[in-house]
Amino acid sequence: MLRHQPGAPGRYRQSGKKHLTLFYPPLTVDADAVLLSQGADPLVIRARRPHLVSLAEQAAREGALLAEPYVEWAVKNVRRFQHQSLELEGGGVLSGELIASQLAGARQVILGVATLGFRIEETIRELMISDPPLGLALDGYGTAGVDELVAWACRRADDIASQSHWNASIPISPGLIGWELGAGQAQLFGILKPDETRVRLMSSGQMTPRKSTTFVIGLGEAIETGVSPCAFCSVSESCRYKGSGHQNIKT
Numbered sequence: 343m344l345r346h347q348p349g350a351p352g353r354y355r356q357s358g359k360k361h362l363t364l365f366y367p368p369l370t371v372d373a374d375a376v377l378l379s380q381g382a383d384p385l386v387i388r389a390r391r392p393h394l395v396s397l398a399e400q401a402a403r404e405g406a407l408l409a410e411p412y413v414e415w416a417v418k419n420v421r422r423f424q425h426q427s428l429e430l431e432g433g434g435v436l437s438g439e440l441i442a443s444q445l446a447g448a449r450q451v452i453l454g455v456a457t458l459g460f461r462i463e464e465t466i467r468e469l470m471i472s473d474p475p476l477g478l479a480l481d482g483y484g485t486a487g488v489d490e491l492v493a494w495a496c497r498r499a500d501d502i503a504s505q506s507h508w509n510a511s512i513p514i515s516p517g518l519i520g521w522e523l524g525a526g527q528a529q530l531f532g533i534l535k536p537d538e539t540r541v542r543l544m545s546s547g548q549m550t551p552r553k554s555t556t557f558v559i560g561l562g563e564a565i566e567t568g569v570s571p572c573a574f575c576s577v578s579e580s581c582r583y584k585g586s587g588h589q590n591i592k593t
């Protein structure tokens with residue numbers, strides 16, 4: 343049964359797999375967020391390319407109807423950190439250079455997967471053939487939507503950490519520099535075993551639907567704050583937003 347959790351937007355329920363909590367956060371992606379996720383400056387586009395604004399507005403409307411925002415996560419106590427690896431109570435190990443550098447002091451970790459679902463994915467695929475401009479705009483909606491889900495998870499993680507006077511780390515995802523995609527995905531999927539009707543891991547290390555992401559957030563008094571994820575991002579050399587703050591991260 344779905345319930346409303348005090349102080350938290352959206353619905354949630356406890357999974358039959360007891361270590362998992364399932365969330366259904368609301369999305370607020372608007373036309374400006376669609377344009378931003380396509381690499382465009384909304385102010386410039388609104389002044390010079392009104393037809394692109396109309397497309398982004400249409401994508402925001404249709405995306406809101408098609409997206410099935412879903413976050414599945416587990417909060418795990420850290421058993422110990424040794425040999426550059428975090429060993430978790432109840433089983434599971436997270437290892438990698440980035441895990442060691444950012445989460446060595448974690449007392450708990452939140453492991454999560456977030457997705458917009460298969461329905462919007464299928465529509466994006468169809469539109470890329472029948473109406474590519476709208477398909478690209480809806481793809482932008484999907485990117486912005488996943489960013490928003492991770493931002494939502496970060497706010498929840500901050501709330502949980504603050505209850506113990508701890509800090510929460512930046513969200514760390516497989517594929518960032520220092521946590522190889524395939525290895526990181528295998529570690530997270532191996533522990534979470536997410537609902538396969540929602541999201542699946544492919545042999546490439548990518549997920550289906552594509553508008554999905556996985557993450558780990560460390561909690562503890564020794565977690566360093568003020569870290570910029572841009573330092574670990576593989577596209578930082580070419581990113582126009584580098585250092586200015588990504589929608590789903592804390593800088």
Ligand code: SF4
Nearest residue numbers: 572575578581583588
């Ligand atoms: S803002 Fe930073 S983390 Fe986000 S894509 Fe750009 S370089 Fe990467």
